Amino acid sequence: MRVMTSNRTPPKKRQLSRYMKFLAFASICFVSLLPSVFIGYFQQLNYAKENIEQLSVHLTTLRLMAQEGLLSPQAAVSTTQNNKLVIWCSFFEGELVSARAGLTPQPGVERRLQLIWIDPERKISQQLPAPDLLNRATGDYKLRIPLVESKGRESALELGLSYAPLYSVLEDQLALSTVLFITAFIFLFGAVLFIDSSISKITNRIIRAIRTENNEGLAIDLEMAEGLYAPTYNALMEALEVREDQLLDTRDTLESVFDGLQIGVSMISTEMRLVIVNRRLMDLLGEFDDKARFISEPASLLNFSGQKPPVEELLRRALKSLRYEYQDVEQTRKSEKRYFVQEVYPLFGEDRKPVAFIFQCRDVTPERLAQLTVQNFNMELQKQLDFQKAQLEETHQRLLQASRLAAIGELAGGVAHEINNPNGVILAGAKYVLNRVQGDATVPEYIFKYLERIVKQSERVSDIVRALLTFSRRRPQEKAILGIADPIGDALEIFQARLAGGQVRVKQEVAMDIGKIRGNRNELAQVFLNLFNNASDAMPEGGEIKIRAWQSELQGQPAISVLVRDTGTGIPEELLEKVIEPFFTTKPVGKGTGLGLSISLGIIEEHSGVFRVRNYSENGNRGAEFEITLPVVLDNRVPGNKNA
Known part of the structure; x- marks a missing residue:
């Protein structure tokens, strides 16, 4: 009698083998997803450091512009707000806020924030707090940096710094990695078990078919294997189509937001070629064509008709200074003068080299007209004040002259009385003597001359006295x-x-x-x-x-x-x-x-x-x-x- 041997694995060994497969597969999934978690963590950490470095460079640039008198409060807060870590930004002139941007924190929340004073004489990046992505309690700060002191008032910039967006992104990545780990583990583990079971069955059938030399059975088993993979492929294709639709919807939403901005915005490459423009910028330029026509075109298309200096000159200045630059532009359309502000600031790569420029164009006609109205009003008011001052000065001089004349008049009146009486006696006596000796040949000639001189000078004294009395006794x-x-x-x-x-x-x-x-x-x-x-x-x-x-x-x-x-x-x-x-x-x-x-x-x-x-x-x-x-x-x- 022949003894039959079996190749089947004992049940306990098969169960242990499955557990080992489960642990090995779980380890593989965990190890394969773990690098993505670490990569995400270090990416957010580098992202935070880049934003801190950009913020440091930006604050240094603002302080230099303030010292040169080229900084406007609105431009300072708007450009600072563009940093991803800045929640709000306020520009102080003394104790007064002249410009503000961003979300306004509640008073209770703002008091709990840690205040950090920035010393502008030291390197700013070394004074900014480093992000601790593992401790969310130290993620919000309030920074204050003095800019310049003018006319006894200090201008300062206060901003709220928060690492909460980084924490949220990291948490989302961890949650997504966990979900992916569980989903992939369940899906792939089930697929492996199913495939392992199916392959085992097919393999056994192939072996049996070979042993029985049944080629027809082999063909049937191969067709069965092909049908097993078709549902998995279709499910993957459907998932990819859903993801593509979601990405297209997100792109359309971002494009709608970009076109809905009330400021004309464009991204320009360092070769001065347009990368993207929004609808508001085309409206300001008077262009109503398809904005796709602007892509990869020269930046000169952003110039207004006859604009001087052109946008290219502004870009060259920003490329040379590597900081925020702006220029004012006046444009006349249909006999109406409009005022615009064109702004450019560079975007930096990892090597601190500019990779592109953000160009902004704002219509500031209402603000400029209001400013011109105030200037004209001030000029007119100054003219009126100068005229009133001249009139007051003239009136003051006339009053001084009148007081002097009054004093002289009183003095002249008194002196005239004292002089008139003796002069009258002298004049009457001289005339009497002159009449008595008139025709007398015995009187020497020089006596006649002296008498006539006395009479003439006495009459002149009388005229002076009469003028003095007229001057001192004026009546209406x-x-x-x-x-x-x-x-x-x-x-x-x-x-x-x-x-x-x-x-x-x-x-x-x-x-x-x-x-x-x-x-x-x-x-x-x-x-x-x-x-x-x-x-x-x-x-x-x-x-x-x-x-x-x-x-x-x-x-x-x-x-x-x-x-x-x-x-x-x-x-x-x-x-x-x-x-x-x-x-x-x-x-x-x-x-x-x-x-x-x-x-x-x-x-x-x-x-x-x-x-x-x-x-x-x-x-x-x-x-x-x-x-x-x-x-x-x-x-x-x-x-x-x-x-x-």
């Missing part, structure tokens, strides 16, 4: 409505006697219909006569006196101005302010009293007018000119005259 005179030509004509009629046989000519340009004034005709005639006499005395060799009257304004109200101009040598500049002071004269001794212009000034001020004196030089002629401005009558009232 009765006024009436009259034309300015009336007192000018009266003065010229008296002045004509002095012109007879002389070389002084008078040119008159006085219209009769330039308005009426309220004044005293005799006093105004005295003023003009004083001016005519002074002009004639200034031209001993002859010349021309020009009289002109025209409509003007006085303190915003209608007025009449009269100009009396001579062609003499003028008044020395250092004496212009003194010629209207009492007893000051440029004439020879005995020629004038120095009271004519002072009295004239008093008369004009009593008429609510303005009296000015200056030199002129015109068409080869030069000399002195006196301008008198008087208010005209409005509804039987004179502006500025409460007594009228």
Whole structure:
């Protein structure tokens, strides 16, 4: 009898073999997925370090721009907010926040944040906290860096730094790795068991078919094996199609967000070629074609019509400085001026070399128009303030002059009384003696000469005393409505006697219909006569006196101005302010009293007018000119005259 031997494995050994396969497969799955976890961890750690380094370089750049006076608060917070680790950013000028970007933290949350003061004199990257991806409790900080101190106020930048996004990404990666591990283990383990079982059956059948030399059975088993793998392949293809649809949806969502930005944005390569543009930038440029037409085209397509300097120059500046650059652009469209700000900042690779540029274009027309409006308002306000200041200064000088004149008037009045009485006795006595000795041949000739000299000088003293009394006892005179030509004509009629046989000519340009004034005709005639006499005395060799009257304004109200101009040598500049002071004269001794212009000034001020004196030089002629401005009558009232 033949003994039959069996090749089957005992049940316990088969079960132990399956457990070993299970442990070996689990170890393989764990070991194969473990590197991805470590790679993800170190990627996030390097990503955090890169962002910290970029933030350090950016803060250093902002501080240098602030020291050069090229930094705007809005640009500082907007560019800082672009860093992935920055949650919010605030620009302080003193204790006031002038610009802010990002999410505003709750007061309770902000107080719990760890405050870190950045010393700008040290390397900033060494002062920023290093990320601890294994300890989430140390992930949020508040940084404050001083930029520049100007006018006693310190400008500083405060920003919230958070590593929470890195923690979230790492947790997501760990969770995804765990899910993948479990899913892959279950799927692949089941597949291996199924395949192992199927292959074992097929192998056994093949062996039996070979032993029985049954080729037909072998063909049937091969067809069965082919049918086992078809469902797995179809499931994998369906999963890939679902994943592709998800990626396409994500791409469409990101593209919609990119096109929905209200700032024109484009990415430009270092070769100055367009990589991507959004719809807002095309709208600002006035382009409505397919934006795919812009891809790989030169950056010159981003220029406005006739723009100077062009965008290429801005890119070259950013490539040279490796920092944020901007320029202002004005554009006129359909007779409307628009204002834009073009900004460029580089994107750096791992070797700290620029790999691309982000270009932004913002329409700042409303802000710029508001700024121009404020500037124009400030300029107009400054003009008004300067005008009011000049008027106040003029009024102040007139008050000082009036006070001096009042003091001199009081002194002159007292002196005139003391001089007039003894001078009257001297004059009367000299005239009496001169009349008694008149015709007496026994009286020497020199006595007649001395008596006549005494009489003449006493009469001159009387004239001076009379002028002093007139100056010190001025009283308001009765006024009436009259034309300015009336007192000018009266003065010229008296002045004509002095012109007879002389070389002084008078040119008159006085219209009769330039308005009426309220004044005293005799006093105004005295003023003009004083001016005519002074002009004639200034031209001993002859010349021309020009009289002109025209409509003007006085303190915003209608007025009449009269100009009396001579062609003499003028008044020395250092004496212009003194010629209207009492007893000051440029004439020879005995020629004038120095009271004519002072009295004239008093008369004009009593008429609510303005009296000015200056030199002129015109068409080869030069000399002195006196301008008198008087208010005209409005509804039987004179502006500025409460007594009228």
